[in-house]
Amino acid sequence: MVSQRSLAIDTEKTTRTTYVLGTELTVNLNRCAPPFSKSFSIKCGPNVNHKVTPPAKDRSGLYPLTPNSVLLVTMDAVSETANDSKLSVRYYGEKSESLGDAVLHLTAVEISLDVDADRDGVVEKNNPNKGSWKWGPNGHGAVLLVNCDSETTYKKSVDSENDTIDKVSDLQDMSKMILRTNGPAELPEGYKLTMHISKTTSGSVRVFRPRTNAKKDTMKHKLLNLFLKDYIMVVGPDALAQEVPYLGGKTELQFFVEGLRFPDKDFNGLISINLSLLEPCGKGFPETPIFTDTVVFHVSPWxxxxxxxxxxxxxxxxxxxxxxxxxxxxxxxxxxxxxxxxxxxxxxxxxxxxxxxxxxxxxxxxxxxxxxxxxxxxxxxxxxxxxxxxxxxxxxxxxxxxxxxxxxxxxxxxxxxxxxxxxxxxxxxxxxxxxxxxxxxxxxxxxxxxxxxxxxxxxxxxxxxxxxxxxxxxxxxxxxxxxxxxxxxxxxxxxxxxxxxxxxxxxxxxxxxxxxxxxxxxxxxxxxxxxxxxxxxxxxxxxxxxxxxxxxxxxxxxxxxxxxxxxxxxxxxxxxxxxxxxxxxxxxxxxxxxxxxxxxxxxxxxxxxxxxxxxxxxxxxxxxxxxxxxxxxxxxxxxxxxxxxxxxxxxxxxxxxxxxxxxxxxxxxx
The missing domain is CATH 3.75.10.10 (L-arginine/glycine Amidinotransferase; Chain A)
Incomplete structure (x- = not known):
C-alpha cells in the first residue's frame, strides 16, 4: 500500500516541501481554497504527476471545486537541486475570475532503510515486507543475533554489556542495515533524517554506524576507520532517537544492529527500528515526521x-x-x-x-x-x-x-x-x-x-x-x-x-x-x-x-x-x-x-x-x-x-x- 501524506497549500505564500519517492501527497483543495472559489486548474513541471478526484472537468476545462476535491501528487525521479520541481493550483470564482494561485515547490528524494528481509544473507533494496515478521519458508523479516559472545580474553564479559565496539570482528555478530538515499547534494534547509526506537524496544537493541562521513572519506580514512574501530551508537538503551547524516547524491550508509536480550516472558523477540524524514515547522516549533520507514527484526532464539x-x-x-x-x-x-x-x-x-x-x-x-x-x-x-x-x-x-x-x-x-x-x-x-x-x-x-x-x-x-x-x-x-x-x-x-x-x-x-x-x-x-x-x-x-x-x-x-x-x-x-x-x-x-x-x-x-x-x-x-x-x-x-x-x-x-x-x-x- 502506498504511503500517503496530507499537505496544505496556500494562495498567500509559496509552500515548500520534500517528497519521498514511492509515496503520495494528498491536498484537500477545498480546505485550501480562497473564499467564494468555485473551480480550479492545475499546472505542473515535467517531473510532477497529479491526479484529481473527482476527476470531471466542466466545459471550460476547469475542475469544479467540491467539498471532496482532492489533489494527489507523485514524482518519478529525484531532484537535482532543492525545490527544483513546481506545481501550482489556480482558483476561480463564480464568473471564472482568478482568485489566486497556490504554488508548491517540491524536492524529491529517495529514502529506504533496508535489511535482509528475505533472509538470504543480502540486504536487498526496499523489500515490501521489511516492516513485518512472518514465520515459515515463505515468510519474511530480518534476523538478529544477541551479541552474547566476548571478543576479549581478559576480564571477559558478554559484548552486549559494552556500549562501544572494541574490535571490528564484533561487527560480524551484528545484522547489517543500510540507509539508501538518492537526491540533491543537500536536503532543503531545516530537513533532517532521524533514526528512532520505542522505549519498550530500547532495552533489546543497539544500532551503530561509522563515525566518519562515508561519502567524503578517502581510502586512507576508510582504512583508518576500519582499524580504529571508530563506530558510534545511534540508538539503544540510553538513546531513543538520533539524527543520522544525509550524504547527498546516490549513497549508502551502513548500520550494524546488535541484539541485547533473548526472547523471554516479557519480550516476544520482535524489534522495530524507524527512520524518519523530519520537516521544519517554523522557529520555536519541533520538526514533524513527514515520512517514516520501518524495519522489523526477530531475535534468534536459543x-x-x-x-x-x-x-x-x-x-x-x-x-x-x-x-x-x-x-x-x-x-x-x-x-x-x-x-x-x-x-x-x-x-x-x-x-x-x-x-x-x-x-x-x-x-x-x-x-x-x-x-x-x-x-x-x-x-x-x-x-x-x-x-x-x-x-x-x-x-x-x-x-x-x-x-x-x-x-x-x-x-x-x-x-x-x-x-x-x-x-x-x-x-x-x-x-x-x-x-x-x-x-x-x-x-x-x-x-x-x-x-x-x-x-x-x-x-x-x-x-x-x-x-x-x-x-x-x-x-x-x-x-x-x-x-x-x-x-x-x-x-x-x-x-x-x-x-x-x-x-x-x-x-x-x-x-x-x-x-x-x-x-x-x-x-x-x-x-x-x-x-x-x-x-x-x-x-x-x-x-x-x-x-x-x-x-x-x-x-x-x-x-x-x-x-x-x-x-x-x-x-x-x-x-x-x-x-x-x-x-x-x-x-x-x-x-x-x-x-x-x-x-x-x-x-x-x-x-x-x-x-x-x-x-x-x-x-x-x-x-x-x-x-x-x-x-x-x-x-x-x-x-x-x-x-x-x-x-x-x-x-x-x-x-x-x-x-x-x-x-x-x-x-x-x-
Whole structure:
C-alpha cells in the first residue's frame, strides 16, 4: 500500500516541501481554497504527476471545486537541486475570475532503510515486507543475533554489556542495515533524517554506524576507520532517537544492529527500528515526521542440540578420584574422533557435574551463527567455568538467575534435555522439543525448575517444551530415566527408558537358568547374589513404584513426541528408595545405564557391575543386544566410585557441544 501524506497549500505564500519517492501527497483543495472559489486548474513541471478526484472537468476545462476535491501528487525521479520541481493550483470564482494561485515547490528524494528481509544473507533494496515478521519458508523479516559472545580474553564479559565496539570482528555478530538515499547534494534547509526506537524496544537493541562521513572519506580514512574501530551508537538503551547524516547524491550508509536480550516472558523477540524524514515547522516549533520507514527484526532464539546431531567437543572434569573414569572418557572420545576439553580441579574445585552446570545450544542468522552456553542457576563450584573457559569470540553465554535465590536440584541441567526432530499429529518440530522435569501435578510440596528458567525456555518458541514428572527421583533429573540415541530407521532415533520391569526380567531369567548365585557388584562390598536380590520384597515394592512413575512419563512422551512402542527401548535398570523426613525418593540401585554419553554411533554407558555369566556381565549383554542392531557400539565405563556413589553417572559428569541443525528456525510454521 502506498504511503500517503496530507499537505496544505496556500494562495498567500509559496509552500515548500520534500517528497519521498514511492509515496503520495494528498491536498484537500477545498480546505485550501480562497473564499467564494468555485473551480480550479492545475499546472505542473515535467517531473510532477497529479491526479484529481473527482476527476470531471466542466466545459471550460476547469475542475469544479467540491467539498471532496482532492489533489494527489507523485514524482518519478529525484531532484537535482532543492525545490527544483513546481506545481501550482489556480482558483476561480463564480464568473471564472482568478482568485489566486497556490504554488508548491517540491524536492524529491529517495529514502529506504533496508535489511535482509528475505533472509538470504543480502540486504536487498526496499523489500515490501521489511516492516513485518512472518514465520515459515515463505515468510519474511530480518534476523538478529544477541551479541552474547566476548571478543576479549581478559576480564571477559558478554559484548552486549559494552556500549562501544572494541574490535571490528564484533561487527560480524551484528545484522547489517543500510540507509539508501538518492537526491540533491543537500536536503532543503531545516530537513533532517532521524533514526528512532520505542522505549519498550530500547532495552533489546543497539544500532551503530561509522563515525566518519562515508561519502567524503578517502581510502586512507576508510582504512583508518576500519582499524580504529571508530563506530558510534545511534540508538539503544540510553538513546531513543538520533539524527543520522544525509550524504547527498546516490549513497549508502551502513548500520550494524546488535541484539541485547533473548526472547523471554516479557519480550516476544520482535524489534522495530524507524527512520524518519523530519520537516521544519517554523522557529520555536519541533520538526514533524513527514515520512517514516520501518524495519522489523526477530531475535534468534536459543536452540538446544539433540543427541542425534554430530558431536564436536566433549567436556568433562578432572577430580582427585576420577582418573580411571577420565582415562576411559579420553579413550572413547579419541576413538570417536572428537575433541576433549578437560576442566581441571583448580577451576572445578571438586564439582564434577559438568552436565548439571551448563547446557549447550546455539543462535543462528542468515549471515552468522555460533554456539551459546546456557549457565544453570545452580551455581555450584563450577560456576566460573562457563565464563572463564567457554565464553569467548563466537562462543556466547546466557544465564537466568533465580530472583529469590531459591534453587533446587531440579534447576541443574541434567534436568534439561531435548528430543530429536519429531512430527506429532501432523505438526512438525524440526528442531525437536525441550524436555524438563517438574513435580507431579497434584504435589503440594514438590520441587520444580525455577520459574525464570522455565519462562526463558518457553519463550524461545521453536522447541516447544514438554514437562515430565521427575520429582520422584532423589536428584530429580530427567536424564536419570531417559535419553535418545540415533537409529537408521523409523524416526531416525530411539527413546531409551529405564525399566525396573526389564531389570527384573533379566534377573529372573538368570535365576531360571541356574545362575541364582551369580553376584551383582562382584568384588565390591555391595556384592549380592541374584537369588538374594530377587528375594528382597521391599526392593520389589520400590521398583514397582518407580516403574509406575516412568510409565506415567512414557505415556506423556508417546503423546507429545508422536512415538509408538516400537520407538522405545526399555533398558534393565533397578532403583532403590531413600527415606527422607517428608517423602521418599528413588536413586539407581546399580549404575544407571540410561545415563550415557552419545557420540554418534559410540555410546559411553555406565558399567552396571551385573552378574557375570559365561565370562560377561549379563546386564551388559542385554543392553548390547538391544542397541547393537541399531549400529550402535557400547563402551562400558566404570563410574562407580567417583560418580555412581555420589548419585550421578557418565552423562551427569560430561557434556557435549554439537553441530547446529541444518534447519533454519525462521522456516518453522508457527
Amino acid at each position: 536452540i538446544m542440540t539433540p543427541n542425534t546431531l554430530k558431536p564436536l567437543e566433549v567436556y568433562v572434569c578432572s577430580t582427585n578420584n576420577n582418573y580411571s573414569f577420565l582415562k576411559s572418557i579420553k579413550n572413547l572420545v579419541e576413538k570417536s574422533g572428537y575433541k576433549l576439553n578437560i576442566c581441571f580441579e583448580y577451576m572445578n574445585r571438586g564439582d564434577r557435574w559438568m552436565q548439571d552446570e551448563i547446557e549447550f545450544g546455539y543462535i543462528d542468522a542468515p549471515h552468522h551463527h555460533f554456539p551459546v552456553v546456557l549457565d544453570s542457576p545452580r551455581d555450584g563450584a563450577l560456576q566460573d567455568f562457563p565464563i572463564e573457559s567457554i565464553l569467548g569470540p563466537d562462543f556466547g553465554y546466557v544465564t537466568r538467575d533465580a530472583s529469590n535465590g531459591e534453587v533446587s536440584s531440579l534447576d541443574s541441567f541434567g534436568n534439561l534435555e531435548v528430543s530429536p526432530p519429531v512430527t506429532v499429529n501432523g505438526k512438525s518440530y524440526p528442531l525437536g522439543r525441550i524436555i524438563i522435569g517438574v513435580a507431579f501435578p497434584t504435589a503440594t510440596h514438590g520441587r520444580n525448575m525455577t520459574q525464570v528458567v522455565q519462562e526463558f525456555l518457553w519463550a524461545q518458541k521453536v522447541q516447544e517444551p514438554i514437562a515430565l514428572y521427575s520429582d520422584w527421583l532423589y536428584v530429580g533429573h530427567v536424564d536419570e530415566f531417559m535419553t535418545f540415541v540415533p537409529a537408521p530407521d523409523r524416526k531416525k532415533f530411539r527413546l531409551l527408558l529405564a525399566s525396573p520391569d526389564a531389570g527384573y526380567k533379566v534377573f529372573k531369567g538368570l535365576q531360571k537358568k541356574g545362575h541364582g548365585e551369580a553376584e551383582m557388584f562382584s568384588g565390591l562390598p555391595e556384592a549380592i547374589s541374584v537369588n538374594k536380590l530377587l528375594s528382597n520384597k521391599k526392593l520389589q515394592d520400590e521398583n514397582r513404584y518407580v516403574q509406575n512413575c516412568i510409565d506415567w512419563n512414557r505415556v506423556v512422551l508417546k503423546k507429545e513426541l508422536g512415538l509408538d512402542d516400537e520407538d522405545i527401548i526399555d533398558l534393565p535398570i533397578l532403583f532403590k528408595v531413600l527415606e527422607e523426613k517428608n517423602c521418599s525418593r528413588a536413586v539407581a540401585y546399580y549404575p544407571d545405564m540410561v545415563n550415557m554419553i552419545v557420540l554418534g554411533d559410540q555410546l559411553g554407558v555406565p558399567k552396571p557391575f551385573g552378574p557375570t555369566v559365561n565370562g560377561r556381565c549379563a546386564l551388559e549383554t542385554e543392553v548390547c543386544s538391544l542397541l547393537e542392531p541399531l549400529g550402535l557400539k557400547c563402551t562400558f565405563i566404570d563410574d562407580f566410585a567417583p560418580y555412581h556413589k555420589l548419585l550421578g553417572e557418565v552423562h551427569c559428569g560430561s557434556n557435549v557441544l554439537r553441530e547446529p541443525s541444518s534447519f533454519k528456525w525462521w522456516n518453522l510454521e508457527l
